Amino acid sequence: MLESSFFSPPLLARRERCPGCGHGAARTLHREAFDSPGIRRYMREHYEGRVERDFAGNAYELAQCEHCALAYQREVPTEPLLEEIYDRWLPATERAAVAARWGLEDYRYLAGQVEFMLEHFGQRPDSIRALDFGFGWAEWAKMAGAYGVDVCGAELSRVRIDYARSVGIPVGDAARLPDGEFHFINTEQVFEHLLEPGAMLNRLGRALRPGGLLKISVPDAGKAIRKLAAGGDFARLSHSDIMPIAPFEHINAFTYESLAALGREAGLAPVRPSLRKLYNASSGWLAPRSCLKTLARPIYRHLYPKSTFVYFTRPA
Ligand SMILES: [Zn+2]
Incomplete structure (x- = not known):
């Protein structure tokens, strides 16, 4: 388990304004703790058990801009976490593995x-x-x-x-x-x-x-947004529903x-x-x-x- 010390840089940053048009007015479409059963299952499957971090206390938040209707994640990874995700968590992203598909x-x-x-x-x-x-x-x-x-x-x-x-x-x-x-x-x-x-x-x-x-x-996030807005959560979304709104990665939906x-x-x-x-x-x-x-x-x-x-x- 990797522990973040008091002096290490923050792993998540908060987007308070719409990253598309810059307006501040947004409604929360969905909020769910990162350590909920549905998000933990997704992380375990998607990253094949490589995630050694504990995000307890933080939440996934999908907001929708009231001006341009863009849905976006409010809590997004900062540079150190991005490097960790793309260098260590994601499986088989090297060229040979991609070309083989x-x-x-x-x-x-x-x-x-x-x-x-x-x-x-x-x-x-x-x-x-x-x-x-x-x-x-x-x-x-x-x-x-x-x-x-x-x-x-x-x-x-x-x-x-x-x-x-x-x-x-x-x-x-x-x-x-x-x-x-x-x-x-x-x-x-x-x-x-x-x-x-x-x-x-x-x-x-x-x-x-x-x-x-x-x-x-x-990716088209329409289906995932509709399901979350209708009261769904990650436990009730399929892997393909989650893909367009994937925590940490697809931060604009x-x-x-x-x-x-x-x-x-x-x-x-x-x-x-x-x-x-x-x-x-x-x-x-x-x-x-x-x-x-x-x-x-x-x-x-x-x-x-x-x-x-x-x-x-x-x-x-
Ligand atoms: Zn906007």
Whole structure:
């Protein structure tokens, strides 16, 4: 058991204002002690028994902003705890373990996104300047590079930065992004982790060229929020319900509406992409298991948008 001494830095910090829009008015959707049976079971399963800390006396709190409707965790990990979570708690996040979980469909899906980007702009790939923000193991950046796109990345993890550079992806400083530089910015499973998603979207929006596109893809927390608001607790949520509101990790819990509001605050508008271009950029139609998904995805995602995969544009 690790004991935090009087002199060690605090493990949790409290967010008193909405991290999306900065307003202070929020209602508490759910409050539950970190050592409740439901949260302890989730932690034990998710981190495979690696957590040696006792969070007794602290509580998980999910608040919802009364201005932009973003749901967010109030108690969030500080730097020392974040390092512990990502370096010691999470199992199998090294590159080989992640790559072992990827199949043809996953790469096809990435390729389809890159093809859609190129179809959307209708320019030669090498004239498209793209940024993969928070690139992880750089799968999107590598795919964009394979299509000839002028792609670079930004990332916090030193081992992932070294890997990206080793495969030829230039890595820039996220704090010093040039204004008006990029046609396309990719963010995949990034915004749910950010301490200040509103400030970051402002910065990324400025880095876009007028008419550029910014993709945000985050877990959809709608179902979990509804269940908690109806009096549920962690003991009654399934593992997949918990994922979008995961304690310590997914500290911002989005729905389509709150994601669109975050974009609005940053001066960005959701775009409805051309279905013809989306379909033209997808393959795998003849595989029986994937063809329905291939057909349905552009419709539920972009025609009647309710999903938390959104292309935003910076109005020209
Ligand atoms: Zn807000």
